[in-house]
Amino acid sequence: MGRIATIARRTFLIGSAAVLGGVAFGYYMYRRPPENPLEDDLADGTVALTPYVLINANGITLITPRTDLGQGAYSLQAALIAEELDVDIHKVNVDPGPPSPAYYNTALSHEAVPFASTDDGIAARVARGLADATLKFIGLQITGGSTTASDSYEKLRIAGAVARETLKQAAVIHTGNSIPVDRMWTRDGHVMLSQSGGDGIPYESLAEIATTIEPVDQVDLKPKSEWRYLGKAMERIDIVAKSTGRQKYGIDLQIEGMVHATVRSNPRQGGSMRSFDAAKAEGMPDVRKIVPLENAVGVIANNTWAAFRATDAIEFDWGDAPFLHEQEDHWQALADSFTEESLDSRNRDDGNIDDALASGEIVEAEYRAPYLAHAPLEPVSAIVLVEEDRLEIWTGTQIPGFLVVKAAKLAGVSEENVTLHVQMVGGSFGHRLEDDYVMKTVELALAMKGTPVKMTYSREEDMRHDFPRQIAMARGQGAFLDGRINALDLSIAMPAVTISQIGRQGLNLPGPDPVIVAGAWDQPYGIENYRVTGYRADNLAPVSSWRSVGASTNSFFHESFLDELIHAAGADPLEERLRLLSHEPSRKVLEVVGEMADWGSDPGPNKGRGIAYALAFGTPVAEIVEVTKTQEGIRIDKVWVAAEIGTLLDPVNFENQVKGGIVWGLGHAMNCETTFSDGMVQQTNFHAYEAMRIYQCPQIEVRALENGSRVTGIGEPPVAAAAPALANAIFAATGKRIREMPFNKHVSFV
Amino acid sequence: MMLTVNGKDHDIEADPDTPLLWILRDVVEMVGTKYGCGIAQCGACTVHLDGQPIRSCSYRLGDINGEITTIEGLSSDQGLHAVQEAWINEQVTQCGYCQSGQIMSAVALLSAIPQPTDEDIDRAMSGNLCRCGTYPKIRAAIHSAAAKLARS
Ligand code: FES
Ligand code: FES
Numbered sequence: 001m002g003r004i005a006t007i008a009r010r011t012f013l014i015g016s017a018a019v020l021g022g023v024a025f026g027y028y029m030y031r032r033p034p035e036n037p038l039e040d041d042l043a044d045g046t047v048a049l050t051p052y053v054l055i056n057a058n059g060i061t062l063i064t065p066r067t068d069l070g071q072g073a074y075s076l077q078a079a080l081i082a083e084e085l086d087v088d089i090h091k092v093n094v095d096p097g098p099p100s101p102a103y104y105n106t107a108l109s110h111e112a113v114p115f116a117s118t119d120d121g122i123a124a125r126v127a128r129g130l131a132d133a134t135l136k137f138i139g140l141q142i143t144g145g146s147t148t149a150s151d152s153y154e155k156l157r158i159a160g161a162v163a164r165e166t167l168k169q170a171a172v173i174h175t176g177n178s179i180p181v182d183r184m185w186t187r188d189g190h191v192m193l194s195q196s197g198g199d200g201i202p203y204e205s206l207a208e209i210a211t212t213i214e215p216v217d218q219v220d221l222k223p224k225s226e227w228r229y230l231g232k233a234m235e236r237i238d239i240v241a242k243s244t245g246r247q248k249y250g251i252d253l254q255i256e257g258m259v260h261a262t263v264r265s266n267p268r269q270g271g272s273m274r275s276f277d278a279a280k281a282e283g284m285p286d287v288r289k290i291v292p293l294e295n296a297v298g299v300i301a302n303n304t305w306a307a308f309r310a311t312d313a314i315e316f317d318w319g320d321a322p323f324l325h326e327q328e329d330h331w332q333a334l335a336d337s338f339t340e341e342s343l344d345s346r347n348r349d350d351g352n353i354d355d356a357l358a359s360g361e362i363v364e365a366e367y368r369a370p371y372l373a374h375a376p377l378e379p380v381s382a383i384v385l386v387e388e389d390r391l392e393i394w395t396g397t398q399i400p401g402f403l404v405v406k407a408a409k410l411a412g413v414s415e416e417n418v419t420l421h422v423q424m425v426g427g428s429f430g431h432r433l434e435d436d437y438v439m440k441t442v443e444l445a446l447a448m449k450g451t452p453v454k455m456t457y458s459r460e461e462d463m464r465h466d467f468p469r470q471i472a473m474a475r476g477q478g479a480f481l482d483g484r485i486n487a488l489d490l491s492i493a494m495p496a497v498t499i500s501q502i503g504r505q506g507l508n509l510p511g512p513d514p515v516i517v518a519g520a521w522d523q524p525y526g527i528e529n530y531r532v533t534g535y536r537a538d539n540l541a542p543v544s545s546w547r548s549v550g551a552s553t554n555s556f557f558h559e560s561f562l563d564e565l566i567h568a569a570g571a572d573p574l575e576e577r578l579r580l581l582s583h584e585p586s587r588k589v590l591e592v593v594g595e596m597a598d599w600g601s602d603p604g605p606n607k608g609r610g611i612a613y614a615l616a617f618g619t620p621v622a623e624i625v626e627v628t629k630t631q632e633g634i635r636i637d638k639v640w641v642a643a644e645i646g647t648l649l650d651p652v653n654f655e656n657q658v659k660g661g662i663v664w665g666l667g668h669a670m671n672c673e674t675t676f677s678d679g680m681v682q683q684t685n686f687h688a689y690e691a692m693r694i695y696q697c698p699q700i701e702v703r704a705l706e707n708g709s710r711v712t713g714i715g716e717p718p719v720a721a722a723a724p725a726l727a728n729a730i731f732a733a734t735g736k737r738i739r740e741m742p743f744n745k746h747v748s749f750v
Numbered sequence: 751m752m753l754t755v756n757g758k759d760h761d762i763e764a765d766p767d768t769p770l771l772w773i774l775r776d777v778v779e780m781v782g783t784k785y786g787c788g789i790a791q792c793g794a795c796t797v798h799l800d801g802q803p804i805r806s807c808s809y810r811l812g813d814i815n816g817e818i819t820t821i822e823g824l825s826s827d828q829g830l831h832a833v834q835e836a837w838i839n840e841q842v843t844q845c846g847y848c849q850s851g852q853i854m855s856a857v858a859l860l861s862a863i864p865q866p867t868d869e870d871i872d873r874a875m876s877g878n879l880c881r882c883g884t885y886p887k888i889r890a891a892i893h894s895a896a897a898k899l900a901r902s
Contacts, residue, residue, distance in 0.1 A: 070882050239843055244822075376845070378845070379786075694876055700886055
C-alpha cells in the first residue's frame with residue numbers, strides 16, 4: 001500500500017515539501033518555489049537530484065539541513081532519505097548543505113498558530129497552512145521546536161524516492177533502453193537490472209546520465225513493513241568519532257593561518273561601553289592585538305586562554321543594563337502585570353469560571369519559575385575570514401538563514417558573498433538560536449582582513465550573554481465539587497519570548513505571543529469551567545527559547561496546580577486526569593505510565609510518587625517520579641515515561657532523547673536559576689549552576705507509543721512534565737507543596 | 751619546555767602559567783580534550799597524568815611533571831580501548847562534547863576498581879557533567895566495559 005506522491009516537475013526540484021504541504025493544506029499564499037540551492041555550484045558530472053541528494057562519480061551525499069545539536073538530527077535525516085534511496089547511511093556522506101529557503105521548516109509554524117495540536121479542524125489546518133506560507137516567505141531554516149522529525153518525515157523520504165526512481169530511469173538509458181524500468185530495482189546504492197540481481201550499476205555511475213533527464217514526478221513510498229533502517233536500532237553516524245575524541249565541533253576547528261581570540265562585552269546584556277583601558281592587557285604574554293569593537297573589546301592572542309586572561313586585565317567603564325537591574329524588581333514586574341492592560345491572550349475560556357469560583361471550595365496558589373541559562377557544555381565560538389568583499393564563516397547555528405543575512409549586512413557585503421559552513425554543535429537546547437557571538441566575530445575579522453579569526457567565549461562570557469529561558473509567574477484558582485475538579489483558572493505572566501527572540505532578527509509578531517500560554521491553554525483537559533489567560537510583562541531581560549520553551553514553565557504551573565486541586569478534592573491524581581481527558585492518545589500515555597509504575601500500589605515507607613502529563617509540540621507525554629524522603633533530603637529513585645510519537649523512527653535515539661530530557665527537566669528544577677544583580681547575571685559557571693550530576697540520576701524507564709497519525713518530535717516534550725512530576729512526588733512523600741523553582745530553595749536533595 | 755603527550759615529546763613555547771588544556775588544544779593542536787568551564791567543575795578537560803585523572807584546565811603547564819595521556823592516546827593501531835567499545839555498543843553519546851572527559855574518567859576508574867559498583871561509578875564520575883543527560887548510559891557502558899575487561 002505504498003503511498004503515491006505526485007510532484008510537479010518544478011516543485012520537485014525545490015523540495016517536495018512545498019507541494020506536499022500545499023496538497024495537505026489546500027493552498028499557499030506564497031507560491032513561487034525557491035531555487036534548488038545545490039544547482040548553483042555543481043561540478044561537471046554531478047547531479048543534484050533534489051535539494052537533499054547529491055550524486056557524482058565519487059559518491060553520494062545526503063543533505064541534512066537541520067543542525068545536529070547532539071539530538072542525532074544528522075543521522076535521522078540521513079536515514080529518512082536513505083530508506084527510500086536505498087543506501088546505507090554509513091556508506092554515504094552527510095552534509096548540512098548551504099543555507100537556503102528550500103530547506104524551510106514547515107513543522108515549526110504549527111506551533112505558532114492559536115490552535116491546539118490536537119485540533120485537526122478545518123480552521124486549524126488553514127491557519128497552519130498560512131503560517132507555512134509566511135514561514136516560506138521568510139525562509140526560516142530553523143532547527144528547533146522538536147520539529148526535525150515531523151518536518152522531515154515525508155519531505156526527506158520523498159526526496160529519497162524521487163532520486164531512486166530517477167536513477168532507475170537513468171539506468172534504462174545506460175542499458176540502451178534494453179531493459180524496461182519496471183524490471184529494475186535497487187539495492188544498497190545500486191540499480192539492479194534483473195530479478196537474479198548480479199552486481200547492478202552503482203548510483204555513482206548513473207550520475208552523468210541523470211543530469212540529462214527530467215526527474216520523475218511520481219513515486220511510491222515504501223510501506224513501513226518494508227523499512228530496512230527506520231524503526232530499527234541504528235548506529236548513529238557520529239558514534240565512533242564521538243567516542244574517540246575525533247569529532248570536531250565548531251570550537252575545535254582549525255583553519256590555516258588562523259588566530260585565537262575572545263571578546264568581552266558589557267556583562268549587562270545589551271548595555272553600552274563608555275570607555276576601556278587596555279594598557280595592562282597589551283603587555284601580557286602571548287597577546288597580539290587589542291581590537292575595540294562596538295560596545296565590546298576583542299583580544300587576539302596566541303592561544304585562547306591568553307586572550308581570556310587579557311580581557312580580565314582590561315578595565316572597562318560599562319553602561320547600565322537596558323532592563324530592570326535587580327532580581328526582586330523582575331519578580332515585582334511580573335506580579336504587577338496581571339492587569340487588563342497587560343492581557344496578551346485568553347485562548348481558553350470554557351464554561352463560566354466566575355460563577356464556578358463564586359461557590360464551592362476554592363484553592364488558590366501562586367507559582368514562580370526563574371530565568372535559566374542554556375549552558376550547553378560547548379561554549380559558543382565562530383571562525384570568520386574576511387577577504388575583500390567576501391565573508392566565510394564556520395560556526396554551529398540553528399538559524400543559518402538569518403545568520404547569513406545579518407552577517408552580510410554587518411560586513412557590508414552581498415549575501416551571495418557569504419559562505420557559511422555549519423559545524424557540529426556540543427549541545428544547544430536553544431542557545432544557538434541566537435547569533436551575537438557570530439556577529440562579534442565578524443566585527444573582529446573585519447579588523448583582521450585576510451586572517452581567519454577564531455573567537456571563543458569563555459564559559460563566563462557565554463553565560464553572561466546567554467538569552468535565558470523566560471522568568472514566569474502564575475496564579476491559579478480552582479474549585480471542586482463532590483471530589484471532582486470543576487473549575488481551573490490559570491493566569492500566567494512572563495516576557496514576550498517569541499517577540500524578544502525574533503525581534504533580534506528584525507522581525508515582529510503582531511498579536512499575542514504564543515509562548516506565554518504554551519503548555520497551559522492547549523492541554524486537552526475537559527474541565528467544565530476552564531480558563532487560561534496570558535499576561536505580557538515588560539522591562540525584563542531579553543529572553544529566548546529554552547528546551548521545551550513555554551511549556552518549561554507552564555507545565556510546572558498547570559500540572560502542579562492541578563495536582564493541588566486533585567489532592568484537595570480527595571481524588572486520585574491519575575484517575576482524575578483520565579476522567580478529565582478525552583483526547584485518546586493522551587489517555588493512553590497516562591494509562592501506560594500508570595501500568596509501568598504500578599500506580600496505586602504502596603511505594604513503601606518514606607516514599608512518594610508524583611504524576612504529571614503534558615502535551616508539548618504535539619507529543620503527549622506522561623511521567624511518574626518516585627522519591628524517598630531521607631535524613632539528608634530527597635532522593636529521586638525512579639522515573640517512568642510514556643510518550644506518543646506516532647511512528648518510532650529510531651528507538652535508540654528515542655530512548656536517549658527521553659532520558660536526556662528527564663535529566664534536563666529534573667536537574668534544572670532541583671537546583672538551577674539565573675538571577676540578576678545590578679543588571680548582571682550572577683551564575684556564570686557550573687559551580688553556581690550544576691543541574692544534575694550522575695550520583696543524583698534516577699533509573700529511568702521509557703516507552704514509545706505509536707498510535708497517533710502524525711510523526712512528532714521527542715527532544716523537548718519530556719522536559720515539560722518532569723518538574724511537576726517531581727514536585728508532585730515530593731508532595732506525596734513529605735506533604736510539602738513546592739511552588740517555586742528551583743526546588744532546593746525549599747527542600748534538599750541528596 | 752618539554753611535554754610528553756601520548757608517548758610523544760613536544761617542545762612547547764608558551765607562558766608556563768598557561769593551563770595544560772590550552773597547551774593541548776591551541777599549541778599542540780590536539781582538540782579531543784574539551785573546554786567546558788575552566789574551573790575544574792565539568793570534567794570535559796579530563797586527561798591522565800601518569801595514569802591519574804586530572805582536570806587539565808586547572809593544571810599550569812609549568813607544574814606538569816609526568817606523562818600526559820589524552821583521549822587521542824587511548825586507542826591505538828590495535829584498536830579501540832574497551833571503554834570506547836562499550837561507549838559505542840551502548841550508544842552513550844548525544845552531543846558527545848563531554849564524552850572525551852567521561853571516557854578518560856571511566857578508564858581511570860576501571861584501572862583503580864576493575865569491578866565498580868554503582869556507588870563507585872557515582873563517586874568517580876560525579877566530576878563529569880553531561881548537559882545532555884547521558885548518565886544512565888554511562889553507568890551501563892562502564893559495567894559492560896568492566897565485564898569485558900574481566901574476560902580478557
Ligand atoms: S574545563 Fe576543566 S573541568 Fe571544566
Ligand atoms: S553528551 Fe552532550 S554534554 Fe554529554
